[in-house]
Amino acid sequence: MRILVVEDNPDILANLYGFLEPKGYAVDSARTGYAGLALASENGYDVIVLDVMLPGLNGVELCQKLRAELRLATPVLMLTARDSLADKAAGFDAGADDYLVKPFSMAELDMRLRALVRRAEGRQAVGSELRFGGIVFDPDLQEASRDGVRITLTKTGYALLRCLLAAAPRIVTRETLEQALWGDDRPESDALRTHIHALRQALDKPFVHPMLHTIAGVGYRIALPDAAPSSHAAD
Incomplete structure (x- = not known):
């Protein structure tokens, strides 16, 4: 907590x-x-x-x-x-x-x-559809879309999207995301970066403007396409 x-x-x-x-x-x-x-x-x-x-x-x-x-x-x-x-x-x-x-x-x-x-x-958890900037996620049905285009993710990917959408457009730190995904049993490898990369491929690759931003040294956030992040780095 x-x-x-x-x-x-x-x-x-x-x-x-x-x-x-x-x-x-x-x-x-x-x-x-x-x-x-x-x-x-x-x-x-x-x-x-x-x-x-x-x-x-x-x-x-x-x-x-x-x-x-x-x-x-x-x-x-x-x-x-x-x-x-x-x-x-x-x-x-x-x-x-x-x-x-x-x-x-x-x-x-x-x-x-x-x-x-x-x-x-x-x-x-009960009927709480999350929406932000054209992204829609239904945690009950485990269904997500952007601008009406279906997005298919793994179970961890959906959990990651949920955390980011719930906070959007604010930054979510790496520590917060790791705690939400794995609790105290966090993997030793850089698993979060791998899942962020997969989410970015599904969420941004089919579209002109990215919405998933890396804030170097801090964490990640989902922001509107015309909102410039404070800094940006690779996954």
Whole structure:
């Protein structure tokens, strides 16, 4: 599970790292709302934890931007010292999925994060056709197409396409893709590069403009044909 924590209290942040990382979670963090927004726009996360009281851009405003501007469906859990109904309503109205009042139990936080991710996966798995820039993928039927042209992939290829489409047009890091495809049992060889090459052959070769881009030293993304990637390299 990859988690983004946006929290400006260094003690709480240290406690979260100390609890979550030994459980095998990959944790990124930001101490301001704008820094959190930047990380969320550049990376794919399974769940986001937001403090309400943040400098610059508070948690409620950040959650609104995640939903309205970035169009992210990533589950959001909000942390706050305020437990009034009005405060909770503001968080939920902004697009939060859950609320936890400080001080909180780390064990309860863990349970809530797991539940949020399970529910998100369940929603995505049931009739959730993914679409972006002429690419359509139905995970239930394992069918994909671009501009109406059928794309045939392996099981791993479909899983890779799903990860990239779910984040498009944002960059998905190599580490995130490898975790999604193989979990902790990652192959030693450069298997990801091989699968990216196969996906590119199926997704881009029949068309004039490529949509699958390699961002050198970072990862990959699917972007509209007229969107120039920040950098491009071979598979």
